[in-house]
Amino acid sequence: MITGMERLLAAVNGKKSDRVPVFCNLFDQGALELGVSLEEYYQRGDLVAEAQIKMRARYGYDNVWSLFYVGKEAELMGCKEILFAKDGPPNVKDFVVKEFGDIEKLVIPDDITAHPAFEEQAKCLKILKQELGGRYPICAYLTGSMTLPVLLMGMEKWMELLFWGPPELKNLLLEKTSDFFRKEIAAFRSLGADILLYSNPYGSMDVIPENFFHQESMVWMKRDLEPGGMAGVVYYCGMARLNGAIPSVIKELGIGTYYLSPFDDLAQGLELVGPQRLSCGVINDIPLIDWSKEEIRSEVKRMMEIGRRSPRFLFGTGVMPLYIPQENILTMLEAAYEYGRF
Amino acid sequence: MATNGSPEIVGVTEAFYQAVFDTDRNRAFAVVQQALDQGISAEELVFSAVIPSMDRMIKAVSEDFNASLAQHFMTAQIASQVTDLLLSKFSQKPAVLGRVVIGTAFGDLHTLGKRIVIGCLKSLMVEVTDLGVNVSPEKFVDEAQARGAGVIAISAMMVHTARGEQGALAVRELLAQRGVEDRIKLVVGGAPFRFDPELYKVVRADAWADDGISAGRVITRFLQGEVL
Ligand code: B12
Numbered sequence: 124m125i126t127g128m129e130r131l132l133a134a135v136n137g138k139k140s141d142r143v144p145v146f147c148n149l150f151d152q153g154a155l156e157l158g159v160s161l162e163e164y165y166q167r168g169d170l171v172a173e174a175q176i177k178m179r180a181r182y183g184y185d186n187v188w189s190l191f192y193v194g195k196e197a198e199l200m201g202c203k204e205i206l207f208a209k210d211g212p213p214n215v216k217d218f219v220v221k222e223f224g225d226i227e228k229l230v231i232p233d234d235i236t237a238h239p240a241f242e243e244q245a246k247c248l249k250i251l252k253q254e255l256g257g258r259y260p261i262c263a264y265l266t267g268s269m270t271l272p273v274l275l276m277g278m279e280k281w282m283e284l285l286f287w288g289p290p291e292l293k294n295l296l297l298e299k300t301s302d303f304f305r306k307e308i309a310a311f312r313s314l315g316a317d318i319l320l321y322s323n324p325y326g327s328m329d330v331i332p333e334n335f336f337h338q339e340s341m342v343w344m345k346r347d348l349e350p351g352g353m354a355g356v357v358y359y360c361g362m363a364r365l366n367g368a369i370p371s372v373i374k375e376l377g378i379g380t381y382y383l384s385p386f387d388d389l390a391q392g393l394e395l396v397g398p399q400r401l402s403c404g405v406i407n408d409i410p411l412i413d414w415s416k417e418e419i420r421s422e423v424k425r426m427m428e429i430g431r432r433s434p435r436f437l438f439g440t441g442v443m444p445l446y447i448p449q450e451n452i453l454t455m456l457e458a459a460y461e462y463g464r465f
Numbered sequence: 466m467a468t469n470g471s472p473e474i475v476g477v478t479e480a481f482y483q484a485v486f487d488t489d490r491n492r493a494f495a496v497v498q499q500a501l502d503q504g505i506s507a508e509e510l511v512f513s514a515v516i517p518s519m520d521r522m523i524k525a526v527s528e529d530f531n532a533s534l535a536q537h538f539m540t541a542q543i544a545s546q547v548t549d550l551l552l553s554k555f556s557q558k559p560a561v562l563g564r565v566v567i568g569t570a571f572g573d574l575h576t577l578g579k580r581i582v583i584g585c586l587k588s589l590m591v592e593v594t595d596l597g598v599n600v601s602p603e604k605f606v607d608e609a610q611a612r613g614a615g616v617i618a619i620s621a622m623m624v625h626t627a628r629g630e631q632g633a634l635a636v637r638e639l640l641a642q643r644g645v646e647d648r649i650k651l652v653v654g655g656a657p658f659r660f661d662p663e664l665y666k667v668v669r670a671d672a673w674a675d676d677g678i679s680a681g682r683v684i685t686r687f688l689q690g691e692v693l
Binding site: 212214277410 | 488490533534535536538539572573574575576577580623624625626628629657660661663664667
């Protein structure tokens with residue numbers, strides 16, 4: 124039977140497999156799958172791996188995740204408290220940088236893989252690699268240096284420092300988060316993650332003005348990514364729009380895969396990415412909670428019709444909310460398998 | 466108090482709007498300071514420069530100006546900081562357009578959206594009480610009643626805090642139980658509402674807004690008694 128990796132590799136090489144590869148991002152749903160609370164679930168890498176494997180097998184999509192929740196990165200930099208919910212993703216509660224003075228004290232661990240907060244993630248990745256390695260792409264989530272400060276100090280304080288604060292302090296923090304990023308991406312590469320989602324809403328002109336993107340964001344993105352190279356790297360702006368950024372990112376960074384935004388025009392996105400690179404068309408998964416079967420099917424059909432015009436196309440989701448009924452997940456996936464058939 | 470403006474104020478208004486548009490805080494403050502030095506009153510500055518500039522920003526954003534989040538943030542900050550400065554110089558306590566209580570939904574710790582909305586409302590002469598983060602439905606309604614607020618504004622960044630049992634839905638329930646629905650309107654906003662423009666109806670809010678600057682328009686309309 125054809126595997127997710129074979130489908131992905133076919134798309135990477137501009138060849139046709141049986142259908143368009145489908146990336147479905149289920150995180151919190153893993154706790155439901157195993158019948159445990161979210162808080163218990165996220166304490167254990169073996170549970171996360173087990174649920175990722177089970178959900179992939181049951182639904183038949185093409186990827187699995189080593190990500191628990193985004194706040195994990197803050198834990199690696201010293202965050203001590205995470206707020207768990209019963210019906211949604213965990214969130215950073217304790218900010219490591221409470222005042223600007225804390226930036227100097229911020230320590231980036233030399234070896235992040237030795238950090239206790241990494242242990243369960245490493246365990247999860249190891250199990251995924253053993254069970255699915257080479258057959259299903261394993262995704263890792265890595266927040267870019269310009270976005271990481273949000274997890275350390277909140278977006279409000281970071282916006283202030285970024286635009287109005289002392290430049291030395293801003294640069295000091297960015298150097299530290301960029302160092303962290305380089306270590307993190309190297310760690311995930313060495314542990315065998317296949318896809319490295321570079322998550323950086325500050326690489327979207329929805330979040331920052333265009334001139335700032337060229338003058339500042341680009342500089343830090345280069346610093347983050349150039350040492351390790353672009354292999355496996357996917358450009359993603361947290362679902363914020365990115366079409367406007369694509370030409371510069373191609374030219375200056377040379378990233379080969381783009382996780383588009385549902386707020387952008389898909390056909391335009393494909394054109395900007397071009398036939399030589401991989402585009403992922405991303406469904407707006409929040410209305411999936413309430414959409415009827417017909418609405419879901421017609422949206423997937425619309426996207427596939429546009430996407431299949433490109434030789435290198437994937438279908439993907441955002442951070443699928445736990446509120447989406449299982450039935451609707453199934454409807455979306457069945458439609459994607461059907462309309463994505465070659 | 467002059468509202469249509471002396472010849473001097475027209476130039477000040479234009480210069481202030483340009484500074485806000487360019488998110489240049491120093492220039493915005495310099496324009497205001499210069500006007501004060503020229504003898505233009507704080508009252509006239511607020512009503513003839515700050516508020517019309519915010520109205521113009523609202524119009525620009527609703528028409529075609531594609532402002533980034535950083536621009537919304539900086540506009541809101543500049544306008545509200547200038548308003549704070551000017552209010553401290555008012556000769557009499559100013560009349561407010563109305564009162565609003567705002568907070569992030571229960572379980573939600575994301576404050577930036579709320580801060581932007583507060584900034585815009587303040588510069589439109591709305592009295593805003595910030596209830597902070599992770600606010601329970603009871604607190605929203607108790608505080609709104611205690612302060613005579615015409616609008617409860619709730620910000621939520623995630624689906625579960627937007628739709629959850631302790632969010633806007635519970636606030637609506639309390640408003641109904643206490644029989645104050647005609648006096649207190651419920652306005653919501655934040656990422657999930659932008660991804661699903663119909664979501665405000667699911668959580669039984671009266672309205673929502675796509676961004677901070679438009680939030681100013683939606684909320685002030687309610688405060689002025691308009692039915693949307
Ligand atoms: C930037 C971003 C991030 C950043 C920073 C987030 C932060 N603020 O802390 C990072 C990369 C760290 C991140 C992480 C996560 N994120 Co995020 N993120 C985004 C993104 C791109 C923008 C959100 C944001 O901060 N905007 C800034 C604020 C100011 O904008 P806003 O909330 O929309 O507010 C504006 C308007 O909505 C309005 N408004 C706001 N409040 C109010 C109130 C009223 C009354 C009114 C009228 C108007 C109004 O005015 C504001 C200004 O214009 C969105 C996608 C998107 N395009 O919106 C996803 C998004 C919000 N994230 C999402 C998720 C799930 C997460 C995580 C929970 C993922 C995880 N599993 O760990 C983590 C949480 C991290 C944590 N805090 O611990 C989801 C939420 C939906 C869902 N599935 O529940 C989104 C929608 C992405 C998606 N579709 O999958 N994220």
